[in-house]
Amino acid sequence: MTILQMRYFLTVCRLQNITHAAAELHLAQSTLSQAMQTIEEETGLNLFLRSGRTIRISQDGQKLAQKVTVLLREIDVFEENVREMGNRHGKVSLAVPQQQASLLIPRLLSIFQKEHPEIQLDIVESYGLEAARLVREEKTDLAVVNYDGSTLPDLHYHGITSRPVKFIAWPGHPLARKGCITLEEASQFPLVLLSEEFYVTRMLLRTFAAAHIEPNIAYFSPHLSTLYSLLRTHTAPSILFEPAVASLDGLVTIPFDMPLSLTSCIITKKNRQISKDQRLLIKFIRQQLLDDWATPSS
Template sequence: MNIQQMQYYAEVCRQENVTKAAATLHMSQSTLSLAMKNIEEDTGLNLFRHVGRNIQLTEDGQALFHEVEKMLKQVKRFESSVKEIAKRHNRLQLAVPSQIATVILPLLLGEFRQFHPEIQLEIIEPAGGAALDMVEREEVDLAFVHDAEGRPNLSLRKLSTWPICLCVPREHPLTNQKSIPLAKAAVYPLVLLSRNFILTRQVLAEFAKQKLQPQVLHYSPNLSSVWNIVQQGIALSILTGNGILPESGLTAIPIEGLQQKGFIVTKKGRQIYADERCLIDFVRHKFAAL
């Protein structure tokens, strides 16, 4: 007997009436009657006596009912244990690099946390490449990154596309430019994010491709340090558009032909838990609305 047959049989035994049991199980009487006949055939036992519209259990039927009830209690305990294990996954570990964090963290710590207070979020802010490494090593459940090509072990869900921009103080002469070529950015002293950032590697590769020599004064691991240096007029920077907030006092000027895609990244072949799926669906819905 399988679990479903046990559940059917136990209900018929409790009700001592196939019609009532069928109503409780939300199935037709004929289907349940056939199921009881199959159980008798499978076990080789006469389980019921028919008394008018009701049935009575034979001695064998009563003995089988006793064993089925014991088995169903074990199944219930098993299901409870599985649910208890699943509760441990109310804690999600996320890797969110600093630039994309400027748009993702307010969503996660604001609206998502308000709607789903039961889900605990542990968030770290590594560089993009490091975030991808952490997903591959299963040190975090997922990451939000800009671009993630050449990683066959990872699954990518696209969020959006942003321009790569020259970041300048609001009073800078270039502020009113709608866009500029990369060659114009190479003229100015620059402060860039560290070389392990996906953006920086992409920008340096494009400088090399165009045979340009950028004036990089410093590579910083901290987005706030980059903003501060630009705000003080010491150097300009090249950042993804979503990494330059309106209240920062800086202006983002798109660089012609350069852009970055944003992705939610998970490990291929790894089970996506319900709370993880909830977060992924929430973020993708928010970006689709934008």
């Protein structure tokens, strides 16, 4: 007996009239009659005492109706619990690395929240590698990272755009007027870099090592704001993912003479259901990054 048949059966029991029950259920009378006959055949019970169009519930029918009522109540509770679980997906947790935070967080809190006030955002600013770990450990639903091609097997990487990694200095720096520079030229100056928790730094150190070049690293910082301060005070140049400094004035970005880039992507956990709200957020972030990529850079 299906759940739908159970509900049909209880309606017939309550009204004790096939015609009235069919009208309430918006069914053809023949369809409902066939459904009741099927139940009797499947259970082997005579559930109804028929007299023309009038029916009465047999003793077996009454016993079955009591059991079906209890079972449907349990099913209703189960369905309500499932709905509540679905409603909790109205809260979406997101990890955003510092290099994307200045671009994405203002747009998430203004544009996205205005378009979807029913979705509560829980945003964590983190390092790139930490963001991946948060998704892997299911502490956040998804993360935006600028990754270097290295992946973890239980995570899914939804690639969006690739942007260059550039030498960042200021007007008046010896390399500021060059159209592009080499790794060797960059290594001649004391550099301030993000800590190795960032994909950009991991990629840079591998690239320098592969070229057998020893960079002159003056300082590693876990905070992008510290690098901004050192750049603005002309203390030392840096090498960063280009969008990280797109909104800053008074700096010069110089490309390298070799391909050096990171890929912006959204990370989700493999084999984990992506809710409707999460899909809306992923779509929004993807579009924001694509729009940013389409904007001419300096």
